[in-house]
Amino acid sequence: MVFTSYCLRSEKKVRRYLRGFIDSLRLTVKGGTGGNGLPKYGGVGGQGGNVFCIAKENITLNKVKEKWTTKRVYAGHGGNSHAKAILGESGKDENIEVPLGIRVYRDDGKLLADLNEEGAKALVARGGYGGSHRSGWLGIKGQSNIIRLDLRLIADIGLVGFPNAGKSTLLKAVSRAKPKIASYPFTTIKPNIGIMEYPNLRSISMADLPGLIEGAHANIGMGHKFLKHVERTKMLLLIVDINGFQLSPKHKYRSCLENIILLNKELELYKKELLEKPATLIINKMDTPNATKNYDEIKDKISHLSEILKDYPEEMCPETPLIFDDILPISAKSGDEKQIQYVKERLKDILDLNDEISKKKDMEENAKLIQTLKEEIAEKAQGSQQFHR
Incomplete structure:
Protein backbone atom coordinates (compact mmCIF):
# COMPACT_ATOMS: atom_id res chain seq x y z
CA MET A 1 0.00 0.00 0.00
CA VAL A 2 2.82 2.38 0.90
CA PHE A 3 4.67 1.50 -2.31
CA THR A 4 1.54 2.11 -4.41
CA SER A 5 0.87 5.52 -2.86
CA TYR A 6 4.53 6.45 -3.36
CA CYS A 7 4.30 5.54 -7.07
CA LEU A 8 1.13 7.59 -7.50
CA ARG A 9 2.75 10.63 -5.85
CA SER A 10 5.83 10.20 -8.06
CA GLU A 11 3.71 9.97 -11.21
CA LYS A 12 1.85 13.19 -10.31
CA LYS A 13 5.16 14.90 -9.63
CA VAL A 14 6.51 13.81 -13.03
CA ARG A 15 3.40 15.13 -14.78
CA ARG A 16 3.71 18.52 -13.03
CA TYR A 17 7.38 18.72 -13.93
CA LEU A 18 6.78 17.87 -17.57
CA ARG A 19 4.33 20.74 -17.91
CA GLY A 20 7.33 23.07 -17.71
CA ARG A 152 14.85 18.63 -31.84
CA LEU A 153 17.75 19.57 -29.62
CA ILE A 154 21.01 20.35 -31.38
CA ALA A 155 24.03 18.90 -29.57
CA ASP A 156 27.35 17.33 -30.49
CA ILE A 157 26.73 14.22 -28.40
CA GLY A 158 23.48 12.44 -27.52
CA LEU A 159 23.62 10.49 -24.26
CA VAL A 160 21.39 7.43 -24.52
CA GLY A 161 20.62 4.70 -22.00
CA PHE A 162 18.03 2.94 -19.94
CA PRO A 163 16.88 4.49 -16.64
CA ASN A 164 19.32 4.69 -13.75
CA ALA A 165 22.36 3.94 -15.94
CA GLY A 166 24.11 7.08 -14.68
CA LYS A 167 23.52 9.51 -17.56
CA SER A 168 22.83 12.51 -15.34
CA THR A 169 25.77 11.67 -13.08
CA LEU A 170 28.09 11.55 -16.09
CA LEU A 171 26.72 14.81 -17.50
CA LYS A 172 27.29 16.53 -14.16
CA ALA A 173 30.83 15.13 -13.95
CA VAL A 174 31.96 16.28 -17.41
CA SER A 175 30.13 19.61 -17.54
CA ARG A 176 28.64 22.34 -15.41
CA ALA A 177 25.10 21.07 -15.87
CA LYS A 178 23.14 20.40 -12.70
CA PRO A 179 20.66 17.64 -13.57
CA LYS A 180 18.61 15.99 -10.83
CA ILE A 181 20.31 12.82 -9.62
CA ALA A 182 18.88 10.02 -7.49
CA SER A 183 19.12 6.24 -7.22
CA TYR A 184 15.73 5.49 -8.75
CA PRO A 185 14.57 5.24 -12.37
CA PHE A 186 13.29 8.20 -14.39
CA THR A 187 15.07 10.89 -12.37
CA THR A 188 15.58 12.72 -15.67
CA ILE A 189 12.20 13.50 -17.19
CA LYS A 190 13.22 16.24 -19.57
CA PRO A 191 16.36 16.68 -21.71
CA ASN A 192 19.35 18.46 -20.20
CA ILE A 193 22.21 20.07 -22.12
CA GLY A 194 25.71 20.14 -20.66
CA ILE A 195 28.79 21.86 -22.09
CA MET A 196 32.18 20.18 -21.84
CA GLU A 197 34.89 22.85 -21.74
CA TYR A 198 38.56 22.42 -22.67
CA PRO A 199 41.73 24.45 -21.93
CA ASN A 200 41.98 25.60 -25.58
CA LEU A 201 38.50 27.21 -25.21
CA ARG A 202 36.93 24.39 -27.21
CA SER A 203 33.45 23.42 -26.06
CA ILE A 204 31.36 20.34 -26.86
CA SER A 205 27.66 20.05 -26.04
CA MET A 206 26.10 16.89 -24.65
CA ALA A 207 22.36 16.18 -24.41
CA ASP A 208 21.22 13.93 -21.57
CA LEU A 209 17.97 12.33 -22.70
CA PRO A 210 15.45 10.73 -20.32
CA GLY A 211 15.90 6.98 -19.90
CA LEU A 212 14.44 4.79 -22.60
CA ILE A 213 12.58 1.57 -21.91
CA GLU A 214 11.94 -1.44 -24.10
CA GLY A 215 9.39 -0.42 -26.72
CA ALA A 216 10.58 3.20 -26.88
CA HIS A 217 10.60 2.99 -30.69
CA ALA A 218 6.82 2.41 -30.51
CA ASN A 219 6.46 5.47 -28.26
CA ILE A 220 6.16 3.40 -25.08
CA GLY A 221 7.29 5.48 -22.13
CA MET A 222 7.26 8.68 -24.23
CA GLY A 223 9.83 7.12 -26.54
CA HIS A 224 9.25 9.32 -29.61
CA LYS A 225 9.19 12.44 -27.50
CA PHE A 226 12.81 11.91 -26.53
CA LEU A 227 14.33 9.70 -29.23
CA LYS A 228 13.75 12.47 -31.77
CA HIS A 229 16.34 14.60 -29.98
CA VAL A 230 19.05 12.10 -30.93
CA GLU A 231 18.51 12.87 -34.62
CA ARG A 232 20.46 16.14 -34.61
CA THR A 233 23.47 14.95 -32.63
CA LYS A 234 26.80 14.19 -34.28
CA MET A 235 27.60 11.20 -32.11
CA LEU A 236 25.79 8.67 -29.94
CA LEU A 237 27.11 7.99 -26.45
CA LEU A 238 25.47 4.87 -25.06
CA ILE A 239 25.77 4.28 -21.32
CA VAL A 240 24.90 1.06 -19.50
CA ASP A 241 25.14 -0.24 -15.93
CA ILE A 242 27.67 -3.07 -15.62
CA ASN A 243 25.24 -4.72 -13.18
CA GLY A 244 22.35 -4.77 -15.65
CA PHE A 245 18.93 -3.23 -15.07
CA GLN A 246 15.40 -4.15 -14.05
CA LEU A 247 12.75 -1.43 -14.39
CA SER A 248 10.36 -2.99 -11.87
CA PRO A 249 9.41 -6.39 -10.42
CA LYS A 250 6.99 -6.77 -13.33
CA HIS A 251 9.78 -6.35 -15.87
CA LYS A 252 12.47 -8.82 -16.83
CA TYR A 253 16.00 -8.31 -15.56
CA ARG A 254 18.41 -7.49 -18.38
CA SER A 255 22.16 -8.00 -18.13
CA CYS A 256 24.64 -5.33 -19.20
CA LEU A 257 25.20 -7.03 -22.56
CA GLU A 258 21.46 -7.44 -23.13
CA ASN A 259 20.98 -3.73 -22.44
CA ILE A 260 23.55 -2.84 -25.09
CA ILE A 261 21.79 -5.07 -27.63
CA LEU A 262 18.36 -3.66 -26.72
CA LEU A 263 19.53 -0.04 -26.97
CA ASN A 264 20.93 -0.86 -30.40
CA LYS A 265 17.56 -2.39 -31.35
CA GLU A 266 15.47 0.55 -30.06
CA LEU A 267 17.56 3.06 -32.01
CA GLU A 268 17.30 0.94 -35.16
CA LEU A 269 13.53 0.49 -34.91
CA TYR A 270 13.01 4.21 -34.36
CA LYS A 271 15.20 5.27 -37.28
CA LYS A 272 17.85 3.14 -39.00
CA GLU A 273 19.83 6.21 -40.01
CA LEU A 274 20.74 6.76 -36.36
CA LEU A 275 23.04 3.74 -36.56
CA GLU A 276 25.12 5.54 -39.19
CA LYS A 277 26.26 8.01 -36.56
CA PRO A 278 29.57 7.45 -34.75
CA ALA A 279 28.97 5.67 -31.44
CA THR A 280 30.90 5.29 -28.20
CA LEU A 281 29.98 3.08 -25.25
CA ILE A 282 30.40 3.83 -21.56
CA ILE A 283 30.19 0.95 -19.09
CA ASN A 284 29.28 2.66 -15.82
CA LYS A 285 29.37 1.78 -12.11
CA MET A 286 32.71 0.01 -12.31
CA ASP A 287 33.22 0.79 -8.60
CA THR A 288 30.57 -1.77 -7.58
CA PRO A 289 31.35 -5.31 -6.34
CA ASN A 290 32.33 -7.83 -9.06
CA ALA A 291 32.22 -5.10 -11.73
CA THR A 292 35.72 -5.80 -13.04
CA LYS A 293 35.04 -9.55 -13.26
CA ASN A 294 31.72 -8.94 -15.05
CA TYR A 295 33.36 -6.56 -17.50
CA ASP A 296 36.19 -8.97 -18.31
CA GLU A 297 33.58 -11.57 -19.24
CA ILE A 298 31.80 -9.36 -21.79
CA LYS A 299 34.36 -6.86 -23.18
CA ASP A 300 35.35 -9.05 -26.14
CA LYS A 301 31.69 -9.80 -26.92
CA ILE A 302 30.85 -6.08 -27.01
CA SER A 303 33.49 -5.56 -29.68
CA HIS A 304 31.98 -8.34 -31.80
CA LEU A 305 28.22 -7.89 -31.39
CA SER A 306 27.47 -9.31 -34.82
CA GLU A 307 29.01 -12.64 -33.82
CA ILE A 308 27.08 -13.12 -30.57
CA LEU A 309 23.56 -12.07 -31.65
CA LYS A 310 22.78 -15.66 -32.64
CA ASP A 311 22.80 -16.50 -28.92
CA TYR A 312 19.88 -14.16 -28.20
CA PRO A 313 16.17 -14.18 -29.15
CA GLU A 314 15.58 -12.84 -32.64
CA GLU A 315 13.06 -10.23 -31.46
CA MET A 316 15.65 -8.40 -29.36
CA CYS A 317 18.47 -8.43 -31.93
CA PRO A 318 19.15 -5.52 -34.31
CA GLU A 319 19.73 -6.08 -38.02
CA THR A 320 22.69 -3.68 -37.92
CA PRO A 321 24.91 -4.12 -34.85
CA LEU A 322 26.69 -0.99 -33.68
CA ILE A 323 30.46 -0.80 -34.00
CA PHE A 324 31.79 1.37 -31.19
CA ASP A 325 34.68 3.77 -31.71
CA ASP A 326 35.67 3.11 -28.12
CA ILE A 327 34.44 1.34 -24.99
CA LEU A 328 35.10 3.20 -21.74
CA PRO A 329 34.62 1.42 -18.39
CA ILE A 330 34.25 4.10 -15.69
CA SER A 331 32.59 5.09 -12.46
CA ALA A 332 30.87 8.42 -13.10
CA LYS A 333 29.92 8.73 -9.44
CA SER A 334 33.44 8.27 -8.03
CA GLY A 335 34.56 11.78 -8.92
CA ASP A 336 37.91 10.51 -10.22
CA GLU A 337 39.23 13.62 -12.01
CA LYS A 338 41.78 11.75 -14.15
CA GLN A 339 39.10 9.32 -15.32
CA ILE A 340 36.67 12.11 -16.21
CA GLN A 341 39.36 14.07 -18.07
CA TYR A 342 40.24 10.95 -20.02
CA VAL A 343 36.59 10.49 -21.03
CA LYS A 344 36.37 14.13 -22.14
CA GLU A 345 39.54 13.88 -24.21
CA ARG A 346 38.46 10.62 -25.84
CA LEU A 347 35.07 12.04 -26.78
CA LYS A 348 36.74 15.12 -28.29
CA ASP A 349 39.23 13.00 -30.26
CA ILE A 350 36.49 10.70 -31.57
CA LEU A 351 34.35 13.66 -32.63
CA ASP A 352 37.28 15.33 -34.39
CA LEU A 353 38.32 12.12 -36.13
CA ASN A 354 34.80 11.50 -37.44
CA ASP A 355 34.53 15.13 -38.57
CA GLU A 356 37.70 14.65 -40.62
CA ILE A 357 36.36 11.40 -42.10
CA SER A 358 33.06 13.15 -42.97
CA LYS A 359 34.89 16.07 -44.62
CA LYS A 360 37.03 13.66 -46.64
CA LYS A 361 33.95 11.78 -47.83
CA ASP A 362 32.28 15.08 -48.80
CA MET A 363 35.40 16.12 -50.75
CA GLU A 364 35.50 12.78 -52.56
CA GLU A 365 31.80 13.00 -53.39
CA ASN A 366 32.22 16.59 -54.62
CA ALA A 367 35.21 15.57 -56.72
CA LYS A 368 33.18 12.75 -58.29
CA LEU A 369 30.28 15.14 -58.95
CA ILE A 370 32.58 17.71 -60.55
CA GLN A 371 34.17 15.03 -62.73
CA THR A 372 30.72 13.77 -63.80
CA LEU A 373 29.63 17.31 -64.70
CA LYS A 374 32.82 17.88 -66.70
CA GLU A 375 32.21 14.66 -68.63
CA GLU A 376 28.59 15.66 -69.34
CA ILE A 377 29.70 19.12 -70.53
CA ALA A 378 32.37 17.55 -72.75
CA GLU A 379 29.82 15.12 -74.25
CA LYS A 380 27.37 17.97 -74.95
CA ALA A 381 30.13 20.06 -76.52
CA GLN A 382 31.18 17.13 -78.71
CA GLY A 383 27.58 16.56 -79.76
CA SER A 384 27.18 20.24 -80.59
CA GLN A 385 30.31 20.18 -82.80
CA GLN A 386 29.03 17.15 -84.70
CA PHE A 387 25.66 18.88 -85.23
CA HIS A 388 27.28 21.99 -86.72
CA ARG A 389 29.31 19.90 -89.10
Whole structure:
Protein backbone atom coordinates (compact mmCIF):
# COMPACT_ATOMS: atom_id res chain seq x y z
CA MET A 1 0.00 0.00 0.00
CA VAL A 2 2.82 2.38 0.90
CA PHE A 3 4.67 1.50 -2.31
CA THR A 4 1.54 2.11 -4.41
CA SER A 5 0.87 5.52 -2.86
CA TYR A 6 4.53 6.45 -3.36
CA CYS A 7 4.30 5.54 -7.07
CA LEU A 8 1.13 7.59 -7.50
CA ARG A 9 2.75 10.63 -5.85
CA SER A 10 5.83 10.20 -8.06
CA GLU A 11 3.71 9.97 -11.21
CA LYS A 12 1.85 13.19 -10.31
CA LYS A 13 5.16 14.90 -9.63
CA VAL A 14 6.51 13.81 -13.03
CA ARG A 15 3.40 15.13 -14.78
CA ARG A 16 3.71 18.52 -13.03
CA TYR A 17 7.38 18.72 -13.93
CA LEU A 18 6.78 17.87 -17.57
CA ARG A 19 4.33 20.74 -17.91
CA GLY A 20 7.33 23.07 -17.71
CA PHE A 21 9.06 21.47 -20.71
CA ILE A 22 7.68 21.94 -24.21
CA ASP A 23 9.23 20.48 -27.34
CA SER A 24 6.16 20.73 -29.57
CA LEU A 25 3.69 23.57 -30.04
CA ARG A 26 0.75 24.09 -32.42
CA LEU A 27 -0.16 27.55 -33.68
CA THR A 28 -2.77 28.94 -36.04
CA VAL A 29 -1.13 31.38 -38.45
CA LYS A 30 -2.90 33.60 -40.95
CA GLY A 31 -1.65 36.04 -43.53
CA GLY A 32 -3.37 39.39 -43.83
CA THR A 33 -6.09 40.05 -46.42
CA GLY A 34 -5.07 42.31 -49.28
CA GLY A 35 -6.57 45.78 -49.42
CA ASN A 36 -9.30 46.70 -51.91
CA GLY A 37 -8.41 48.43 -55.13
CA LEU A 38 -9.93 51.65 -56.49
CA PRO A 39 -11.62 51.12 -59.91
CA LYS A 40 -11.97 54.84 -60.63
CA TYR A 41 -8.23 55.45 -60.70
CA GLY A 42 -6.97 51.94 -61.30
CA GLY A 43 -5.60 51.87 -57.77
CA VAL A 44 -4.19 48.62 -56.34
CA GLY A 45 -4.81 47.55 -52.77
CA GLY A 46 -1.94 46.85 -50.40
CA GLN A 47 -0.47 43.37 -50.01
CA GLY A 48 -1.55 41.54 -46.85
CA GLY A 49 1.15 40.94 -44.25
CA ASN A 50 3.05 37.62 -44.07
CA VAL A 51 3.79 35.40 -41.08
CA PHE A 52 7.37 34.18 -40.71
CA CYS A 53 9.23 31.88 -38.31
CA ILE A 54 12.74 33.10 -37.47
CA ALA A 55 15.31 31.00 -35.59
CA LYS A 56 16.91 32.79 -32.63
CA GLU A 57 19.27 31.74 -29.88
CA ASN A 58 18.11 31.86 -26.24
CA ILE A 59 14.51 31.27 -27.28
CA THR A 60 12.45 28.36 -25.96
CA LEU A 61 9.04 27.09 -26.96
CA ASN A 62 7.88 28.11 -23.49
CA LYS A 63 8.71 31.71 -24.41
CA VAL A 64 6.89 31.34 -27.73
CA LYS A 65 3.82 30.08 -25.87
CA GLU A 66 4.02 32.93 -23.36
CA LYS A 67 4.16 35.55 -26.12
CA TRP A 68 1.38 34.07 -28.25
CA THR A 69 -0.97 33.08 -25.44
CA THR A 70 -3.95 32.57 -27.76
CA LYS A 71 -1.79 30.39 -30.07
CA ARG A 72 -3.02 32.52 -32.96
CA VAL A 73 -0.72 34.69 -35.06
CA TYR A 74 -2.41 36.98 -37.56
CA ALA A 75 -0.55 39.36 -39.86
CA GLY A 76 -1.91 42.82 -40.67
CA HIS A 77 -4.33 43.50 -43.52
CA GLY A 78 -3.27 45.51 -46.55
CA GLY A 79 -4.55 49.07 -46.84
CA ASN A 80 -7.25 50.03 -49.34
CA SER A 81 -6.37 52.12 -52.35
CA HIS A 82 -7.86 55.62 -52.23
CA ALA A 83 -7.64 58.91 -54.06
CA LYS A 84 -4.71 60.20 -51.99
CA ALA A 85 -2.79 56.89 -52.09
CA ILE A 86 -3.35 54.92 -55.30
CA LEU A 87 -1.18 52.07 -54.00
CA GLY A 88 -2.55 50.76 -50.73
CA GLU A 89 -0.20 50.34 -47.78
CA SER A 90 1.18 46.81 -47.18
CA GLY A 91 -0.02 44.96 -44.10
CA LYS A 92 2.32 44.44 -41.15
CA ASP A 93 4.30 41.18 -41.13
CA GLU A 94 4.39 39.05 -37.98
CA ASN A 95 7.60 37.28 -36.97
CA ILE A 96 7.51 34.27 -34.65
CA GLU A 97 10.91 33.88 -32.99
CA VAL A 98 11.58 30.16 -32.48
CA PRO A 99 14.48 28.13 -31.02
CA LEU A 100 17.30 26.77 -33.15
CA GLY A 101 16.55 23.19 -34.17
CA ILE A 102 12.89 23.77 -34.96
CA ARG A 103 11.10 21.90 -37.70
CA VAL A 104 7.92 23.57 -38.88
CA TYR A 105 5.18 21.22 -40.07
CA ARG A 106 1.83 22.02 -41.61
CA ASP A 107 -1.16 20.30 -40.01
CA ASP A 108 -1.30 17.79 -42.87
CA GLY A 109 2.24 16.67 -42.02
CA LYS A 110 4.09 18.57 -44.76
CA LEU A 111 7.49 19.90 -43.66
CA LEU A 112 7.60 23.65 -44.28
CA ALA A 113 11.02 24.46 -42.86
CA ASP A 114 14.00 23.15 -40.93
CA LEU A 115 15.56 26.03 -38.99
CA ASN A 116 19.01 25.17 -37.64
CA GLU A 117 20.96 28.42 -37.89
CA GLU A 118 20.65 31.82 -36.24
CA GLY A 119 18.45 34.07 -38.37
CA ALA A 120 17.10 31.27 -40.58
CA LYS A 121 13.67 32.38 -41.79
CA ALA A 122 10.62 30.59 -43.19
CA LEU A 123 7.35 31.87 -44.60
CA VAL A 124 4.49 29.99 -42.92
CA ALA A 125 1.46 32.06 -44.07
CA ARG A 126 1.51 34.34 -47.09
CA GLY A 127 -0.54 37.52 -47.18
CA GLY A 128 -3.21 37.98 -49.84
CA TYR A 129 -2.71 40.13 -52.93
CA GLY A 130 -4.18 43.59 -53.08
CA GLY A 131 -7.32 44.16 -55.12
CA SER A 132 -6.84 45.06 -58.79
CA HIS A 133 -8.69 44.70 -62.08
CA ARG A 134 -7.74 41.01 -62.09
CA SER A 135 -9.60 40.33 -58.84
CA GLY A 136 -12.54 42.66 -59.44
CA TRP A 137 -10.79 45.23 -57.19
CA LEU A 138 -11.34 43.08 -54.10
CA GLY A 139 -8.43 42.11 -51.85
CA ILE A 140 -7.52 38.41 -51.70
CA LYS A 141 -7.60 36.60 -48.36
CA GLY A 142 -4.27 35.52 -46.90
CA GLN A 143 -3.20 31.91 -46.31
CA SER A 144 -4.41 30.25 -43.14
CA ASN A 145 -2.45 27.32 -41.72
CA ILE A 146 -2.21 25.34 -38.54
CA ILE A 147 1.49 24.69 -37.95
CA ARG A 148 3.40 22.54 -35.49
CA LEU A 149 6.72 23.70 -34.12
CA ASP A 150 8.70 20.54 -33.39
CA LEU A 151 11.92 20.99 -31.43
CA ARG A 152 14.85 18.63 -31.84
CA LEU A 153 17.75 19.57 -29.62
CA ILE A 154 21.01 20.35 -31.38
CA ALA A 155 24.03 18.90 -29.57
CA ASP A 156 27.35 17.33 -30.49
CA ILE A 157 26.73 14.22 -28.40
CA GLY A 158 23.48 12.44 -27.52
CA LEU A 159 23.62 10.49 -24.26
CA VAL A 160 21.39 7.43 -24.52
CA GLY A 161 20.62 4.70 -22.00
CA PHE A 162 18.03 2.94 -19.94
CA PRO A 163 16.88 4.49 -16.64
CA ASN A 164 19.32 4.69 -13.75
CA ALA A 165 22.36 3.94 -15.94
CA GLY A 166 24.11 7.08 -14.68
CA LYS A 167 23.52 9.51 -17.56
CA SER A 168 22.83 12.51 -15.34
CA THR A 169 25.77 11.67 -13.08
CA LEU A 170 28.09 11.55 -16.09
CA LEU A 171 26.72 14.81 -17.50
CA LYS A 172 27.29 16.53 -14.16
CA ALA A 173 30.83 15.13 -13.95
CA VAL A 174 31.96 16.28 -17.41
CA SER A 175 30.13 19.61 -17.54
CA ARG A 176 28.64 22.34 -15.41
CA ALA A 177 25.10 21.07 -15.87
CA LYS A 178 23.14 20.40 -12.70
CA PRO A 179 20.66 17.64 -13.57
CA LYS A 180 18.61 15.99 -10.83
CA ILE A 181 20.31 12.82 -9.62
CA ALA A 182 18.88 10.02 -7.49
CA SER A 183 19.12 6.24 -7.22
CA TYR A 184 15.73 5.49 -8.75
CA PRO A 185 14.57 5.24 -12.37
CA PHE A 186 13.29 8.20 -14.39
CA THR A 187 15.07 10.89 -12.37
CA THR A 188 15.58 12.72 -15.67
CA ILE A 189 12.20 13.50 -17.19
CA LYS A 190 13.22 16.24 -19.57
CA PRO A 191 16.36 16.68 -21.71
CA ASN A 192 19.35 18.46 -20.20
CA ILE A 193 22.21 20.07 -22.12
CA GLY A 194 25.71 20.14 -20.66
CA ILE A 195 28.79 21.86 -22.09
CA MET A 196 32.18 20.18 -21.84
CA GLU A 197 34.89 22.85 -21.74
CA TYR A 198 38.56 22.42 -22.67
CA PRO A 199 41.73 24.45 -21.93
CA ASN A 200 41.98 25.60 -25.58
CA LEU A 201 38.50 27.21 -25.21
CA ARG A 202 36.93 24.39 -27.21
CA SER A 203 33.45 23.42 -26.06
CA ILE A 204 31.36 20.34 -26.86
CA SER A 205 27.66 20.05 -26.04
CA MET A 206 26.10 16.89 -24.65
CA ALA A 207 22.36 16.18 -24.41
CA ASP A 208 21.22 13.93 -21.57
CA LEU A 209 17.97 12.33 -22.70
CA PRO A 210 15.45 10.73 -20.32
CA GLY A 211 15.90 6.98 -19.90
CA LEU A 212 14.44 4.79 -22.60
CA ILE A 213 12.58 1.57 -21.91
CA GLU A 214 11.94 -1.44 -24.10
CA GLY A 215 9.39 -0.42 -26.72
CA ALA A 216 10.58 3.20 -26.88
CA HIS A 217 10.60 2.99 -30.69
CA ALA A 218 6.82 2.41 -30.51
CA ASN A 219 6.46 5.47 -28.26
CA ILE A 220 6.16 3.40 -25.08
CA GLY A 221 7.29 5.48 -22.13
CA MET A 222 7.26 8.68 -24.23
CA GLY A 223 9.83 7.12 -26.54
CA HIS A 224 9.25 9.32 -29.61
CA LYS A 225 9.19 12.44 -27.50
CA PHE A 226 12.81 11.91 -26.53
CA LEU A 227 14.33 9.70 -29.23
CA LYS A 228 13.75 12.47 -31.77
CA HIS A 229 16.34 14.60 -29.98
CA VAL A 230 19.05 12.10 -30.93
CA GLU A 231 18.51 12.87 -34.62
CA ARG A 232 20.46 16.14 -34.61
CA THR A 233 23.47 14.95 -32.63
CA LYS A 234 26.80 14.19 -34.28
CA MET A 235 27.60 11.20 -32.11
CA LEU A 236 25.79 8.67 -29.94
CA LEU A 237 27.11 7.99 -26.45
CA LEU A 238 25.47 4.87 -25.06
CA ILE A 239 25.77 4.28 -21.32
CA VAL A 240 24.90 1.06 -19.50
CA ASP A 241 25.14 -0.24 -15.93
CA ILE A 242 27.67 -3.07 -15.62
CA ASN A 243 25.24 -4.72 -13.18
CA GLY A 244 22.35 -4.77 -15.65
CA PHE A 245 18.93 -3.23 -15.07
CA GLN A 246 15.40 -4.15 -14.05
CA LEU A 247 12.75 -1.43 -14.39
CA SER A 248 10.36 -2.99 -11.87
CA PRO A 249 9.41 -6.39 -10.42
CA LYS A 250 6.99 -6.77 -13.33
CA HIS A 251 9.78 -6.35 -15.87
CA LYS A 252 12.47 -8.82 -16.83
CA TYR A 253 16.00 -8.31 -15.56
CA ARG A 254 18.41 -7.49 -18.38
CA SER A 255 22.16 -8.00 -18.13
CA CYS A 256 24.64 -5.33 -19.20
CA LEU A 257 25.20 -7.03 -22.56
CA GLU A 258 21.46 -7.44 -23.13
CA ASN A 259 20.98 -3.73 -22.44
CA ILE A 260 23.55 -2.84 -25.09
CA ILE A 261 21.79 -5.07 -27.63
CA LEU A 262 18.36 -3.66 -26.72
CA LEU A 263 19.53 -0.04 -26.97
CA ASN A 264 20.93 -0.86 -30.40
CA LYS A 265 17.56 -2.39 -31.35
CA GLU A 266 15.47 0.55 -30.06
CA LEU A 267 17.56 3.06 -32.01
CA GLU A 268 17.30 0.94 -35.16
CA LEU A 269 13.53 0.49 -34.91
CA TYR A 270 13.01 4.21 -34.36
CA LYS A 271 15.20 5.27 -37.28
CA LYS A 272 17.85 3.14 -39.00
CA GLU A 273 19.83 6.21 -40.01
CA LEU A 274 20.74 6.76 -36.36
CA LEU A 275 23.04 3.74 -36.56
CA GLU A 276 25.12 5.54 -39.19
CA LYS A 277 26.26 8.01 -36.56
CA PRO A 278 29.57 7.45 -34.75
CA ALA A 279 28.97 5.67 -31.44
CA THR A 280 30.90 5.29 -28.20
CA LEU A 281 29.98 3.08 -25.25
CA ILE A 282 30.40 3.83 -21.56
CA ILE A 283 30.19 0.95 -19.09
CA ASN A 284 29.28 2.66 -15.82
CA LYS A 285 29.37 1.78 -12.11
CA MET A 286 32.71 0.01 -12.31
CA ASP A 287 33.22 0.79 -8.60
CA THR A 288 30.57 -1.77 -7.58
CA PRO A 289 31.35 -5.31 -6.34
CA ASN A 290 32.33 -7.83 -9.06
CA ALA A 291 32.22 -5.10 -11.73
CA THR A 292 35.72 -5.80 -13.04
CA LYS A 293 35.04 -9.55 -13.26
CA ASN A 294 31.72 -8.94 -15.05
CA TYR A 295 33.36 -6.56 -17.50
CA ASP A 296 36.19 -8.97 -18.31
CA GLU A 297 33.58 -11.57 -19.24
CA ILE A 298 31.80 -9.36 -21.79
CA LYS A 299 34.36 -6.86 -23.18
CA ASP A 300 35.35 -9.05 -26.14
CA LYS A 301 31.69 -9.80 -26.92
CA ILE A 302 30.85 -6.08 -27.01
CA SER A 303 33.49 -5.56 -29.68
CA HIS A 304 31.98 -8.34 -31.80
CA LEU A 305 28.22 -7.89 -31.39
CA SER A 306 27.47 -9.31 -34.82
CA GLU A 307 29.01 -12.64 -33.82
CA ILE A 308 27.08 -13.12 -30.57
CA LEU A 309 23.56 -12.07 -31.65
CA LYS A 310 22.78 -15.66 -32.64
CA ASP A 311 22.80 -16.50 -28.92
CA TYR A 312 19.88 -14.16 -28.20
CA PRO A 313 16.17 -14.18 -29.15
CA GLU A 314 15.58 -12.84 -32.64
CA GLU A 315 13.06 -10.23 -31.46
CA MET A 316 15.65 -8.40 -29.36
CA CYS A 317 18.47 -8.43 -31.93
CA PRO A 318 19.15 -5.52 -34.31
CA GLU A 319 19.73 -6.08 -38.02
CA THR A 320 22.69 -3.68 -37.92
CA PRO A 321 24.91 -4.12 -34.85
CA LEU A 322 26.69 -0.99 -33.68
CA ILE A 323 30.46 -0.80 -34.00
CA PHE A 324 31.79 1.37 -31.19
CA ASP A 325 34.68 3.77 -31.71
CA ASP A 326 35.67 3.11 -28.12
CA ILE A 327 34.44 1.34 -24.99
CA LEU A 328 35.10 3.20 -21.74
CA PRO A 329 34.62 1.42 -18.39
CA ILE A 330 34.25 4.10 -15.69
CA SER A 331 32.59 5.09 -12.46
CA ALA A 332 30.87 8.42 -13.10
CA LYS A 333 29.92 8.73 -9.44
CA SER A 334 33.44 8.27 -8.03
CA GLY A 335 34.56 11.78 -8.92
CA ASP A 336 37.91 10.51 -10.22
CA GLU A 337 39.23 13.62 -12.01
CA LYS A 338 41.78 11.75 -14.15
CA GLN A 339 39.10 9.32 -15.32
CA ILE A 340 36.67 12.11 -16.21
CA GLN A 341 39.36 14.07 -18.07
CA TYR A 342 40.24 10.95 -20.02
CA VAL A 343 36.59 10.49 -21.03
CA LYS A 344 36.37 14.13 -22.14
CA GLU A 345 39.54 13.88 -24.21
CA ARG A 346 38.46 10.62 -25.84
CA LEU A 347 35.07 12.04 -26.78
CA LYS A 348 36.74 15.12 -28.29
CA ASP A 349 39.23 13.00 -30.26
CA ILE A 350 36.49 10.70 -31.57
CA LEU A 351 34.35 13.66 -32.63
CA ASP A 352 37.28 15.33 -34.39
CA LEU A 353 38.32 12.12 -36.13
CA ASN A 354 34.80 11.50 -37.44
CA ASP A 355 34.53 15.13 -38.57
CA GLU A 356 37.70 14.65 -40.62
CA ILE A 357 36.36 11.40 -42.10
CA SER A 358 33.06 13.15 -42.97
CA LYS A 359 34.89 16.07 -44.62
CA LYS A 360 37.03 13.66 -46.64
CA LYS A 361 33.95 11.78 -47.83
CA ASP A 362 32.28 15.08 -48.80
CA MET A 363 35.40 16.12 -50.75
CA GLU A 364 35.50 12.78 -52.56
CA GLU A 365 31.80 13.00 -53.39
CA ASN A 366 32.22 16.59 -54.62
CA ALA A 367 35.21 15.57 -56.72
CA LYS A 368 33.18 12.75 -58.29
CA LEU A 369 30.28 15.14 -58.95
CA ILE A 370 32.58 17.71 -60.55
CA GLN A 371 34.17 15.03 -62.73
CA THR A 372 30.72 13.77 -63.80
CA LEU A 373 29.63 17.31 -64.70
CA LYS A 374 32.82 17.88 -66.70
CA GLU A 375 32.21 14.66 -68.63
CA GLU A 376 28.59 15.66 -69.34
CA ILE A 377 29.70 19.12 -70.53
CA ALA A 378 32.37 17.55 -72.75
CA GLU A 379 29.82 15.12 -74.25
CA LYS A 380 27.37 17.97 -74.95
CA ALA A 381 30.13 20.06 -76.52
CA GLN A 382 31.18 17.13 -78.71
CA GLY A 383 27.58 16.56 -79.76
CA SER A 384 27.18 20.24 -80.59
CA GLN A 385 30.31 20.18 -82.80
CA GLN A 386 29.03 17.15 -84.70
CA PHE A 387 25.66 18.88 -85.23
CA HIS A 388 27.28 21.99 -86.72
CA ARG A 389 29.31 19.90 -89.10
